[in-house]
Amino acid sequence: MTSSMLRRQLKNLVQNYSEAEVKVREATSNDPWGPSSSQMADISDLTYNAIACSEIMTMLWKRLKDDKNWRHIHKSLTLLEYLLKTGDDRVLLKMKENIYIVKALTEYRFVEKDGKDQGVNVREKAKVVLVLMEDDEKLKAEREFAFKTREKTSKGAAASSADNVKDPGYKPVYVPGATGLPSLDNIPSVADLTASFAARKEERLRQEAEKKEVDRRAKLSEDELAWEDAGKSNDAKSDAWGGEKEEEKEEVKKDPWGAPKKPSSDPWGAPAKTEEDQIETGETDEDPFAAPKDKPDPFSSSNGDPFNAPKDDPF
Incomplete structure (x- = not known):
């Protein structure tokens, strides 16, 4: 599958073209070969469906207006000629609505870089199509001839297929809801096409980088190459003074299974002191301003009633 085919299929999916439009785009592509007879026959059969x-x-009018790609125009005219001869009558009616486009193509010019005028093929084909559009008698004769030719071809195909022995009880399978249009299942998804384009682009960039590197090294002298190779091969880690760098110590990882640390009682975040720390420093949790517990408090009041008479009162 060429890159142009990939781009065309990607555009078919992005633009959400119908199956009929996809067939026209394939038959009138910019590839250097004409539309096949099978492609044109399929499109001709589809013209009997109004939609x-x-x-x-x-889609054909869009192709005919693409004056930058002469193959689009020439293939579209070839397909129009075939549809006029074998397609539905509404093809002629729609073509007469835009006959001015075909008339303008009789003066089409397209000169390539080598000086060859590819427009001559377009001009000749446009004249043939224009004659069929304007001469009803000639178009009728061409349609009758095409019908007879197609009938003979179909009979020959039927005769060749009749030689094969078939089951007399064979019946064609009818699928409800089937439209008879071709399927697009063989077309890759947008994601696959995008990934393919990205991979090809990355490979192309890598090859270009390798080529530039080869060209750059080709311009260097032998001494410069030796110095460069020596610098690349020196894998030892050294500091600016030539000594080996000390290996960085790995950070001590916390044991996920260890017991959690005792939370700090200090509101400012200082770690809580253990009993061993208090013994070593001589610090205690006792309040230095509190009265001693083993001595009477000289400042405490007595519990006795000052208005009661003493027990040894003689009165």
Whole structure:
């Protein structure tokens, strides 16, 4: 699968084109080969569906207006000629609504860099299509001839297939809801295409970097190459003075299974002191301003009633 095919399929998915539009885009692509007879026959059959026919003609007009790609125009004219001969009658009606586009293409010019005029093929094909659009008798004769040719081809195919022995009880399978249009299951997803493009871009950048490196080394002298290779091969870690760097000590990791530390009682975050620390420093938890517990408090009042007479009162 070429890059142009990948880009076209990606655009089909992004733009959400219908299956009829996808077939037209494939048949009128910018690839250096013409639309195949099978592609044109499939598109011709789709013209008998009103919705598909409208989508086909709309896409063809877009292709015919793309004057920067002469292959789009030439293939579209080739497909239009085939549809006029084998497609539905509404193809001619829609073409007459935009006949001015075909007339303008009879003067089309496209000169490539080598000086070759590719527009001559477009001009000749536009004249053939224009004659079929304007001459009803000629178009009728061409349609009858195309019908007979297609009938003979279908009979020949039927005769060749009749040689194969088939089961007399065979019946075609009918799938409810089937439209008969081709499936897009074989088209890769947007994610796959994006990943493919990214991988190809990365590979291209890598090759370009390798090529630049080879060209740069080719311009260096032998001494410069030796110095550069020696610098790359010196894997020993050294500081600015030539000595080996000390290995960084790994941080002590906390034991996830260890007991948690005792929370600090200090509101400012200082660690709580243990009993051993208090013994070593001589500090205690007792209040230095409190009265001693083993001595009477000289400042405490007596518990006796000052208004009671003493027990040994002689009166």
